[in-house]
Structures are given as structure tokens and as C-alpha cells.
Amino acid sequence: MFSYRHAFHAGNHADVLKHTVVLAVLRHMVQKDTALTVFDTHAGAGLYRLDGDYARTSAEAAEGFLKLVASAPLDTLTPVLRDYVDMVARFNATPGQWMVYPGSPFILQHLLRDRDKLKLCELHPTDSKTLAANIAQLDAGRQVAVLREDGFEALKKFLPPPSRRALVLCDPSYEVKNDYARVQTMVADAMQRFATGTYVVWYPIIPRPEAHDVPKKLKTLATKLGKPWLSATLTVKSSKLTQDSNGEEVRPGLPASGMFIINPPHTLKAALQVALPQLAKLLGQDQHASSTLEAAG
Template identity: 70%
Template sequence: MFSYRHAFHAGNHADVLKHTVLIATLEYLLEKDAALTVVDTHAGAGLYRLDGDYADTSGEAANGVLRFFAKAKTDVPLADAIERYLAVIRDFNPRGGAKIYPGSPFIVQHLLRDHDKLKLYELHPTDAKTLDANIAQLDAGRQIAVLREDGFLSATKFLPPPSRRALVLMDPSYEIKSDYGRVLDFAGEALKRFATGTYAVWYPIIPRPEAHDLPRRLKTMATKAGKSWLHATLTVKSSKVITEPTGEVKRPGLPASGMFLINPPHTLKAKLAEALPQLVERLAQDRNASFSLDAGG
């Protein structure tokens, strides 16, 4: 149950997509003065070293965020959403480069104002302990709550918040296929409790029926509730399993991921329409790289 560690995957192409969308969404919501509550159902450790043992083992950041810190092959300016994402990464690396990678909790906290709130859930015992230690360094007082609970079971207790403004991020590991159904159950309950909240779901695009059903079922849920929605995907390589002449089977790793938002900012589609083609160009690992962007409601 507790096998997944995001430290092995920090800064990969899925993080680039997720955090580019998260920052663009959050900055829009922070334009209003009223307090915002952000709930992260699967917070992880919060901060990651890209030059540490975990990241070195997988090397995924090399084909993710680190590509933006290599020498650019083009003089074309980056899209605003990508620039904002990279600006946040640079804030955590004042000496240059990207040795430190902030997870969603630290990205959110970095952008929040003093009167906003952040609720973080993490069940993995090692990551929860690390998250506690990392958050303690911020001296954020009561702004941040770290809860060693199942976010899918108890995060709805914060909905609606007193200010009636909230962003909820759901990004479980999906190592257990029941996570797909739990995302749907949680999102449905959250919408019933707080219909005007903004809900963001990250998910992997892999050869599993549940992964392909999830965005379709979220779209149906949003449409039935009369809510707007946005669905963005980023594919960086083929998902095909290759068998070498030697008989060795090579699996591609994660080829693609998606972000589905209910009640997204009205500005987000235009920002992603500019950013996604550039993410494909920078992060492509083979000729199968592509993106999709759809919205409704």
C-alpha cells in the first residue's frame, strides 16, 4: 500500500504539466482579495532534490523540467504559463539550475498570501514525516495543516471553507486501480458539498481501461452538474512495449498524463493553447509526442 514514492518521479514531464496548470489556475484564483483554501489530497514529501539518490535512480527529471534549464535550441519566447512555472522553480534555486524541485505543497505555499489556507494530506509514513519536517522550516504557523489521514475520506470536511473559495488538487499515485474510482467518488461528494469550488485532477494515461474512463466520467459528472470543465493531455512518447531480438522486454515508463478541471479559470484554455505545443516541442521523446485540449460547459 505504501510503495509509491514521488521522489523517484519528481520533475518529470507529468510534473511539468501538472504544475504548469496548477500555477496558472492558482494565480488566477489569487487575483481576488477574499481568502482561498487549497486542499491537496496526496501531498507527498513537498520538496525533492533532483541531484539525490531517488531522482538519480529514475533520471526522469532529465526528460522533464531539466530540459528547460539546458541550452535552448530556439529563440522563440516561452508561453506565459511556462514562464510562470519556471519562475517558481527558479525561486527555489537562487544559485541557478534546478537541484531543488518543489512539489505541489511548496508551489502552492510559495504563491499563497498570509490570509489563505493550505490543507495537506499524506498517508505514506516516510513522506508524511518528511513533509512535516519540510513544512516546519517554513514557520507558516496556522496557515498550513498537515494531516496524516486519507484525503479521499476526510478532505471534504474543509468544504465549503468560510470564504467559500477553494481549489482542491487530487493526484494519487494510481498504483492501486481503485484510486480511479475513489477520485470520482470524492469529486462527486465534493461537488455536492461545494458546487462552486475549483477541482483539479491529475491522472496518468496508461494502457488501463480505468485511466481512459476517468476523464470521460469526470466530463459527464461536470456536465450533469451544470459546471464548466477543461481537459488537457500531454503525450511525450509511444506507449508500446518493445521486445528486443534478445527477448528483452522494454517498457516505456509513463508516456502521457492529463489534467482535468471542474470550474476552471476562464483564462486557462487560452493559456494552455499557447503552452501545450511548446511543452510537446521541449519534452518530446519520440515522434509520437502530442497534446490535446478540450473544454466545455
Template identity: 65%
Template structure:
């Protein structure tokens, strides 16, 4: 149950999608004067080292945030042409492509990373990016004094790290950390006192029962507090439960008469391959999605601008792409 550690996956392509979306949500929801309650059901450790053993072992950040920060003029691997069979002579120097102007949502994501990494902010060199924020630090950054953040984490080591990391912020009672099952704990906080809430549900999905628990949890949450903003991250892998989850969430939202938005990012094929010795090579996580019930009206346009750039900068083969659906 406790084998999953997000430290191995911090800064991967799924985090780029998740945290770009989360920043856009937090920016919008914290503009109003009414207090906001933010509930993070699976908070993780809060902060991660990109130069630590976990991240360097997996190497996932190399195909995520580090790839995003690399030279935008260099075409993705799947767009590079193979060397010609015959030698050709260039008659003129190729014109350099103009710098890619990042979509505002992606720029906000990078700006937040700069704030946490002064050396990276000064140099702009990707290798100077050492600290990566999990969702709790992103959420807390946008809160005002009237807002509250509730964090839940069951993993004993991550809970200890989360508690220590949050304590360093010196935010007192604004942020509460509990070692509880976030699926169950959510029920006790809905509806919130000020009638405004955002819930991020981001389990590890290491147990396939998590998919069912997410849909059940969201159905219960919408019944308790229909106007809350509910945010679900999910992996897109060759498993029926993974593809059923967004369909169930859409059905839930439609039946409840709530608006919804579903964004997915695919960076590579999900097909199994074999190495030179004939051993099966699993592709790792090829795609993920963000499903939001009661999204801000501005979110669709922000993601419409950001998602194609994520595909361009993070895509690994010809299967790279995105989808963006909404309704209600």
C-alpha cells in the same frame, strides 16, 4: 500500499504539465480579496532533491524539467534526420534559430524553480537545479495571510518529510499537515468558511481502485460545494480505468452544470518494445492529463500557448502531442 514514492518521479514530464497548470491556477485564484482554502489530498513530501538517490535512480527528470531547460534550438530526437549515406559539403553556415520565447505559463514555472535554486537562477545551467517543489510548496507560495492550505499524506516517510519541510517555512497555522486519507478528509472541509476553494487530487494510482475513488470523491465534492475549483491529475497508460476517468469526470461536470477543461500531454508511444536480447521493455509513463472542474476563464488560453511548446521540448518520438478540450 506505500510502495509509491514521488521522489522517484519528481520533475518528470507529468510534473511539468501538472505544476505549470497549478501555478496558473494559483496565480488567478489568489488575486481576489476573499480568503481561499486550498486542499491537497495527496501532498507527498513537499520538496525533492533532483541530485538525490531517488531521482538519479529513475532518471525521469532528465526527460522532464532538465529537458525543458536544455537548448531550445536543438530539435527533438524524433525530428533529427539520420546521417546521409553520401558525404555532402555545406556551402554556407546554417542560420541559428532564434531563442524560443516561452509561453507565459511555462516561464512562470521556470521562474518559480529559479526562486528555489539561487545557483540555477544565477547561472541558468540546468545541472544547478537541485531542489524541486512538490505541489504543497507551489500552493503555499501564492497564499496571502488570509488564505489556508490543508495537506494530507498517508505515507509515513513522506508525511514526516512533508511536516519538516513545511515547518521550515515558518508559516504557522496557515498550513495544516495531517496523516489522513485525503479522499475521506476532503469531506470535512467542504464547503469552506469563505466559500472559495481549490482542491488538488493527485493520488499515485498504484492501486487501480484509486481511479474509482477519484471520480467518487469529486462527485461528492461538487455536491457539497458546487463552485469550488477541482483539479485532478491522472496518468494515461494502457489501462481501461485510466482512459475512463476523464470521461467520468466530464460526465460529472456536465450533469452538475459546471464548466470543465481537460488537457493532456503525450511525450512518447505507449507500445511495448523489446531490447537486443528479446526482453520486453516497458515504456514508462507516456502521457498524463489534468482535468479541471470550474477552471478560471484564463486557463484555456494559457495552456493553448504552453502545451505545443511542451510537445516541442519534451517529445521523445513521433507520438508526442497534446489535447485541450473544454465545455460548459
């Protein structure tokens, strides 16, 4: 259960998609004066070293964030991608030297106002401890709460929030097979408790029926409740098995991922319509690279 470590995957193409979307959503939501409560159900360690052992072992950032910044000058990126790169740059002291990658907790906290609250859940014992230590450096006081709890269950006690405004980010590792079903159950329960919140779910796109069911079932749920939704996907390579020089089958790793948003900001669709094709072009690893965007409501 505790074998997954996001440090191996920090800054990969899925992070680029996820954090671009999350940043665009929150940018819009903090424009309203009313206080906002933000939840991250699977927060991870919060900050990652791109020059550390984990990142160097997997080298996934090389095909994700590092490829993005190396492939195109900043002024040629679409506005939301430029904003995303600027955000990561704030965590690196030397321009152009990408040593640190911020996870969603630090991206979220960076945009919050004094009146907003951030609840971070992380069950992994090592990552939870690291997260707490990283957050302590912010001297954010009671604005940020780090909870070593199961995010799927912990969310229940916070909804609805006092301010009646909330953003929920759910991005489990899906290392455990029942995470797929738990995502759907959590969002359904949360929508019953607080139907006007904004719910952002990341999911992998892999050859497993459970993975394909996530956006389908969330779409059905949102439609049934009469809520607007948006679904964005990024594919960087084929999902088919290949063979190495010895004739052994090689799995492609994570070829694609998606973001499903219920009650998205009205500005998000237009922003992603131009950003997603650019991401597919810049991060694509073969001719199968592509992106999709669907929305309703």
C-alpha cells in the same frame, strides 16, 4: 500500499504539466480579495533533491523539467511555462543549477496570501514526516496544516470552506487500482458539498480502461451539473511495448498524462492553447509526442 515514492518521479514530464496548470490556476484565483482555502489530497514530501539518490536512480527529471530548461531559453517559453520555470528557480540558490524541485505543497504555499489556508494530506508515513519537517521550515504558522490522513476521505470535513472559495488538487499515485474509482467518487461527493469550488485532477494516460475512464466520468459529472470543465493532456512518447537488444519486451514507463479541471479560471484555456504544443515539442521523445485541449462551458 506504501511502496510509491514520488521522489523517484519528481520533475518528470507529468510534474511539468501538473505544476504548470496548478500554478496558472492559482495565479488567477488569488487575484480575488476573498480568502481562499487550498487542498492537496496527496501532497508527498513537498521538496525533492534532483541530485539525490531517488532522482538519480530514475532520471525522470532529465526527460521532464531538466529537458525543458535545457531545450529552450527562458524568454522563448510561453508565459505560463516561463512562470513555472521561474517558480522552480526560486527554490534553487544558484541560477542554472537545478538541485531542488518543489512539489505542489510548496508551489501552492508560495502564492498564498496571509488570509489563505492550505491543507496538505499525506498518508505515507515517511513522506508525511518529511513533509511536516519541510513545511516547518516555512514558519507559516496556522496557515498550513499537514494531515497524515487519507486525502480522499479527509476532504469531506473541510467542504464547504468558511470563505466559500476553494481549490482542490487531487493527484494520487494510482498505484492502487481503486484510486481511479476513488477519484471519481471523491469529486462527485465534493461537488455535492461545494459545487462552486475549483477541482484539479491529475491522471496517468496508460493502456488501462480505469485510466481512460477518469476524464470520461469527470466530464460526464461536470456536464450533468452544468459546470464548465477543461481537459489537457501531454503525450511524450508511444505507449507501445518495445524490445531491448536481447529481444525482451520493455514497458515504456509513463507515456502521457492529463489534467482535468472543473470550474477552471476563464484565462486557463487561452494560456494552455499555446503552452501545450510547446511542451509537446520540447519534451517529446518520439514522433508520437502530442497534446490535446478540450473545454466546455
